[in-house]
Amino acid sequence: MHSVNRLAEFLARLQLALAALAVLAILLTVSVDVLLRASVNAPIGATIEIVSFYYMIPLVFFPIMTLELKGGHIDTDLFYRLFPRRMKQLSIVVSVLLTALIYLVLAYFTFKQAVVSTDNGEVSMGISHLPIWPVRWVLPFVFATSAVAAFLLCVKRFQDRDRDV
Structure with a gap:
């Protein structure tokens, strides 16, 4: 199990690094576009499409696995505080497994869309x-790895007996 956790942490760090590269790419692309537009009146064609499709999707979705592994999503504990210890453990397991299930459903549907997009050779209409079509593969990958991260978080929380639940 330790090697699976290490692999998941490596994938999460890799995805976070790719999201950081997307930020840098947006910065450089837009800056060069503005510079070329202002200096020689020759902007980069398709800047909006490149930023929208190739940079924004990785920027927004790649950090999800890191958030999942760290338990960084927003939690509400309106009734949770009132639960006995066993009920708290059960609610954690159920919520994290539901999260993993939702990620798997999203991975399935985005995978189907990526296959269709690839088969059709989807292009932007700008x-x-x-x-x-290559960017369409980001979402199924992110959702599948986030499902694994949610499951690993569930196992970690369930095994962590010392944690005050």
Whole structure:
């Protein structure tokens, strides 16, 4: 189980690094576009499409696995505080397993969409016909790895007997 956790942490760090690279790419692309537009009146074609499809999707979705592994999503404990210890443990397990199930459903449907998009050779309909089908594969990957992260978080919380639940 330790090697699975290490692999998941590595994947989460890799996804976070890719999200950081997306931020850098947005910064550079938009800056160069503005510079070229202002200096020689020759902006980069399809800047909006490149940023929207190739940079924003990884930027928004890649950090999800890290949040899941760290338990960083928003929790509400309106009734949780009133539960006895066993009920608290059960509610944690049920909520994390439901989270994993939702991620798997999202992974399934986005995988189907990615296959269709790849088969059709989907392109953007902007200034240029930029192929966008490769980016469609980000979502099924992110949702599948986040489902694994949610499951690992469930196992970790369930095994952690010392934690005050």
